Amino acid sequence: MPEALMRARFTAFALGMTEVLLATWAPETRPPRHALEGAQPRWLRLDIEASEAQPPEGWVRFQALGRQDGRFFTLQETSRFRFDDAAHQWFYVDGDAQWRSLSAGRNTSCPCGSGFKAKRCCARD
């Protein structure tokens, strides 16, 4: 299911599991390996807002929270997936990524939702 794959891929992004990302990316839109390595944002939270699976097509709308270079940001996207009969698995195809920086002070509650102040949580970098 696309939603389960979305969650697995978020975890793979968060942990830097490049092999998983490549293996679940549709060959026609798959980026080169080096684009997935090197400095990457820290991924902190995933909220799936809606999803639908009607093989061979599916989509997942989500918002993700990340942090890079000392700043929080959000990524909103509707990701498209397709089911490949030959491989018998879903692949991520593409998405309409919208990135926004998030102005969260170090003394405000952390945007990850932990309830701690940001400086004692995800903004400890």
Ligand SMILES: [Zn+2]
């Ligand atoms: Zn946090």
